[in-house]
Amino acid sequence: MSxxxxxSRTIIAHVEDKPGVLNRIxxxxxxxxxxxxxxxxxxxxxxxxxxxxxVVDADDDTTRRIEANLYKLVNVLLVEDVSFGPAxxxxxxxxxxxxxxxxxxxVLQVCDVFGARVVDMTPDLVTLEFTSTSDKIDDLAxxxxxxxxxxxxxxGVVAMTRGEPRVIQAQEQEQWPESSTTATPISA
Amino acid sequence: MNGPARRLTGAEILWExxxxxxxxxxxxxxxxxxxxxxxxxxxxxxxxxxxLVRHEQGAAHMADGYARASGRCGCAIATSxxxxxxxxxxxxxxxxxxxxxxxxxxxxxxxLLGTDAFQETDVTGVTLPVTKHNYLxxxxxxxxxxxxxxxFLARSGRPGPVLVDICKDAQQASTEWRAPTGEPRLPGYRxxxxxxxxxxxxxxxxxxxxxxxxxxxxHGIVKAGAGELLKAFVEKARVPVASTLLGLGGFPAxxxxxxxxxxxxxxxxxxxxxxxxxxxxxxxxxxxxxxxGRLATYAPRARKIHVEIDRSEVNKNVKVDVALIDDVARILxxxxxxxxxxxxxxxxxxxxxxxxxxxxRDIQGLPDEGRLYAAHVIHDLWRLTEGKALxxxxxxxxxxxxxxxxxxxxxxxxxxxxxLGTMGFALPAALGARFACPxxxxxxxxxxxxxxxxxxxxSTAAQEGVKVNVAIINNGYLGxxxxxxxxxxxxxxxATPMRSxxxxxxxxxHGLAGLRVTKRSEVxxxxxxxxxxxxxxxxxxxVEQEDSVYPMVxxxxxxxxxxRRPAPPSPLVETAEDP
Numbered sequence: 001m002s003x004x005x006x007x008s009r010t011i012i013a014h015v016e017d018k019p020g021v022l023n024r025i026x027x028x029x030x031x032x033x034x035x036x037x038x039x040x041x042x043x044x045x046x047x048x049x050x051x052x053x054x055v056v057d058a059d060d061d062t063t064r065r066i067e068a069n070l071y072k073l074v075n076v077l078l079v080e081d082v083s084f085g086p087a088x089x090x091x092x093x094x095x096x097x098x099x100x101x102x103x104x105x106x107v108l109q110v111c112d113v114f115g116a117r118v119v120d121m122t123p124d125l126v127t128l129e130f131t132s133t134s135d136k137i138d139d140l141a142x143x144x145x146x147x148x149x150x151x152x153x154x155x156g157v158v159a160m161t162r163g164e165p166r167v168i169q170a171q172e173q174e175q176w177p178e179s180s181t182t183a184t185p186i187s188a
Numbered sequence: 189m190n191g192p193a194r195r196l197t198g199a200e201i202l203w204e205x206x207x208x209x210x211x212x213x214x215x216x217x218x219x220x221x222x223x224x225x226x227x228x229x230x231x232x233x234x235x236x237x238x239x240l241v242r243h244e245q246g247a248a249h250m251a252d253g254y255a256r257a258s259g260r261c262g263c264a265i266a267t268s269x270x271x272x273x274x275x276x277x278x279x280x281x282x283x284x285x286x287x288x289x290x291x292x293x294x295x296x297x298x299x300l301l302g303t304d305a306f307q308e309t310d311v312t313g314v315t316l317p318v319t320k321h322n323y324l325x326x327x328x329x330x331x332x333x334x335x336x337x338x339x340f341l342a343r344s345g346r347p348g349p350v351l352v353d354i355c356k357d358a359q360q361a362s363t364e365w366r367a368p369t370g371e372p373r374l375p376g377y378r379x380x381x382x383x384x385x386x387x388x389x390x391x392x393x394x395x396x397x398x399x400x401x402x403x404x405x406x407h408g409i410v411k412a413g414a415g416e417l418l419k420a421f422v423e424k425a426r427v428p429v430a431s432t433l434l435g436l437g438g439f440p441a442x443x444x445x446x447x448x449x450x451x452x453x454x455x456x457x458x459x460x461x462x463x464x465x466x467x468x469x470x471x472x473x474x475x476x477x478x479x480x481g482r483l484a485t486y487a488p489r490a491r492k493i494h495v496e497i498d499r500s501e502v503n504k505n506v507k508v509d510v511a512l513i514d515d516v517a518r519i520l521x522x523x524x525x526x527x528x529x530x531x532x533x534x535x536x537x538x539x540x541x542x543x544x545x546x547x548x549r550d551i552q553g554l555p556d557e558g559r560l561y562a563a564h565v566i567h568d569l570w571r572l573t574e575g576k577a578l579x580x581x582x583x584x585x586x587x588x589x590x591x592x593x594x595x596x597x598x599x600x601x602x603x604x605x606x607x608l609g610t611m612g613f614a615l616p617a618a619l620g621a622r623f624a625c626p627x628x629x630x631x632x633x634x635x636x637x638x639x640x641x642x643x644x645x646x647s648t649a650a651q652e653g654v655k656v657n658v659a660i661i662n663n664g665y666l667g668x669x670x671x672x673x674x675x676x677x678x679x680x681x682x683a684t685p686m687r688s689x690x691x692x693x694x695x696x697x698h699g700l701a702g703l704r705v706t707k708r709s710e711v712x713x714x715x716x717x718x719x720x721x722x723x724x725x726x727x728x729x730x731v732e733q734e735d736s737v738y739p740m741v742x743x744x745x746x747x748x749x750x751x752r753r754p755a756p757p758s759p760l761v762e763t764a765e766d767p
Binding site: 015016019020023024027031061064065068069071072073074075076077 | 312313316317320321324341374375376377378498499500502503504507
C-alpha cells in the first residue's frame with residue numbers, strides 16, 4: 001500500500017483521566033489540521049485511565065505524526081494504531097424510521113436481515129438499535145432511507161485489539177520507528 | 189533534603205518551591221489575584237530577586253532571555269486576566285523556540301471560576317496551544333507538586349514553557365510544606381527517547397559513503413551543549429557545517445568548516461551547497477520553511493539523516509531516510525567513533541567555488557561613501573567587541589544582518605526570536621540575559637519599529653540598574669516589510685514608513701545616556717562610550733533607509749533562486765522597482 005493514500009484510520013489513546021484532557025486532544029487535532037471523523041471517550045477497567053477511539057482520514061505519514069503529537073501530550077499514556085491490525089471495532093446507532101401498518105413488515109424484515117433490534121414502536125414509527133461496524137451501519141441506513149429515516153444518532157467507533165492487550169508502561173514507545181523507508185507500523 | 193514539615197500558606201509554598209527549583213530571579217507584575225504571592229515574596233527577598241517590568245510581555249521575554257543565555261529555566265509571574273493574556277506573546281515565543289520557562293499566574297478564587305469574575309480569563313484554555321503543558325491549581329496541596337512537575341517538564345526532553353495558574357484562595361489557604369524530592373510521577377511523559385543501534389550504524393554508513401555531505405546545525409546543538417561534540421565529529425568525518433538562525437554560535441563561525449547561515453537570508457554558497465549535497469545530516473533542527481524554501485525541490489540529490497529529540501518533527505516537512513530520535517549530544521558522542529576519516533577535498537573545493545562572486549557583491553567589501561549601512565555598523569560592532577558580546581536581536585532586517593555579519597564563536601551568545609519572529613523581543617530579553625550573564629557585554633540590536641514595541645522596559649532597566657547597550661538600527665521604516673514591498677508588492681510602501689521619537693531624548697528621559705551616530709567614522713567612539721558608561725545606553729544609528737538584506741530566497745521559491753545584491757558598479761541602494 002502506498003504510504004500517501006488517505007484512508008480511514010482508527011487510533012486508540014489511553015489517557016489520564018484529568019480535567020482538560022479531551023480539550024487538549026481536540027485542540028491538537030484542530031491546530032494541526034488532522035481531520036477527525038469520529039471521537040469517542042469513556043472509562044476503562046483501570047481507575048484513572050480513560051480511553052479515546054479516534055477515527056481520522058489520513059495517510060501513513062500523517063498517522064505517524066498524529067501518534068507522535070498525541071505522545072507529546074503529557075497526559076497521554078499509550079497510543080495504538082489499530083487500523084490494519086487484528087482489532088474489533090464497533091459502533092452503535094439508533095435509527096427512527098417511518099413505518100405504518102403497510103410498510104412495517106418490510107422494515108422489520110430489513111431489521112431481521114441486519115440483526116438490528118427494535119427498541120420502540122408507534123403506529124407510524126419504528127426505532128431500531130444496531131451495533132456493528134461503521135460500514136454495516138452505513139448499509140442499513142441506506143436501505144432504510146427508502147422507507148424514510150426520521151432521526152438517527154451514531155455513537156462513533158470504539159475499538160479494541162484482539163488477543164492480549166498492550167500493557168501501559170512509562171518507557172514504552174521509545175523505539176517508535178520513524179522514517180517512511182525504515183518504518184513498520186507500531187500496530188504490526 | 190526532606191526536611192521537617194512546616195505549616196505555610198500556598199503563597200509561601202510557591203516561593204519555597206521556586207527556590208527549591210533554583211530560581212534566583214523572577215520577572216513580573218503584581219495584581220489582584222496574585223497579591224497573596226507578592227505579599228509572601230517579601231519574606232523571601234534575600235533569596236529571590238523580583239524585577240518589576242512595565243508590561244507582562246516584557247516579563248515573559250526577560251525570563252526567555254535569561255533562560256536562553258544561561259541554559260537554566262526562566263520564571264515569570266503575573267496576575268489573572270489581562271496580566272496573563274499580556275504574557276501570551278512571550279509564551280508563544282518561548283514555545284516556538286523551545287525555551288524552558290515556568291510562568292506563574294494568579295487566578296480568581298476557585299469558588300468564582302467560570303462566573304466571569306473581575307479579571308477572570310480562562311488562561312489554561314488561552315495558553316493551551318502555546319505551552320508544553322499547563323495547570324490550573326485550585327487546591328493548596330497541589331501547589332508544591334505542580335511547581336515540581338512544571339519545572340521538570342519545562343527543562344526535560346524538548347524544553348518549553350509551562351504555565352501554572354493558581355487560584356487566589358489556594359494561595360491564601362495553608363498546608364504542610366515539605367521540600368519535594370525525586371522525579372515527579374508523570375506516567376505519560378517520555379522525555380528521553382533512545383535511538384536504536386541499528387539506525388546509528390546505518391547513519392554511520394551513509395555518512396561514510398557520502399561524497400558531498402553537509403551538517404545542518406540547529407538550536408538543538410546549543411540546547412544540548414553539543415558544540416564540542418559536533419566539532420569532534422565534523423573534524424573527523426570532514427563535513428562542512430551550515431547553521432540555522434538559532435543554531436548560530438553552536439558551532440564556531442570562524443571555524444574553517446563553518447559555512448554560515450542557511451535559508452531565506454542565508455549565504456548563497458550555503459544554499460547552493462544544500463541543493464548539491466548528497467547527504468544532509470540535520471542535527472537538532474526542524475526544517476522550518478524559512479530554511480527549506482520550496483519543499484518539492486529542496487535538496488533533491490540528498491539522502492537525509494535527522495537527529496531530533498521530538499519525534500513529531502520527523503517527516504513533518506522533509507521526508508528523511510534515517511531518523512535518530514534521541515539527544516543530539518548522545519548521538520554525536522556515539523556516532524563519531526563509528527565514522528571514517530575522509531578528506532572530501534573535492535567537496536570543499538566545490539563549496540569554495542560556489543562562493544564565486546559573493547565576496548565582490550558583499551556589502552562588507554564596498555565603500556560606504558559617507559553613508560551609514562546597517563551591515564557596516566554590525567560588522568564594526570563585531571570587531572570592536574572582538575566577537576565576544578552577548579547579542580540580543582529583535583526581528584527584521586537588522587536581525588538578518590546581525591546573523592550574517594556578527595560572527596558568533598560561542599553558544600548562547602546570540603539570543604533571538606527565530607520561530608515566532610516576535611518584534612519587541614530584544615530589549616526585555618537582553619535585560620533578562622544580563623541577569624543570567626552579569627559579566628557579559630550585552631548588546632541589543634533592534635530596529636526602530638521593534639524597539640518601540642517594548643521601549644517601556646527602558647524604565648525597568650533604569651529602576652533595576654541593569655546595564656545593556658542598545659543599538660537601534662534606525663532606518664525610518666519597518667524595514668523587512670518595506671523590503672518585501674519593494675521586491676514583491678510593486679514598491680507600494682503600505683504603512684511601513686515610521687516616524688520615531690528622538691531616541692536620545694527618550695533615553696535621557698529615563699535618566700539614561702543616549703547617543704546618535706550618522707557616519708561610520710563615529711561608530712567606534714559611540715560603542716566605546718556606551719561600554720564605558722554605567723547603566724543602559726541607547727545608540728541611535730541613523731542608517732541608510734532603503735537598503736535590503738541579500739541574498740533573499742523569496743517565500744516559497746527554490747532555495748537556489750536567490751535575489752542577490754546587485755554587483756557593483758550598480759548602486760548599492762536600489763530603487764523601489766520589482767527586481
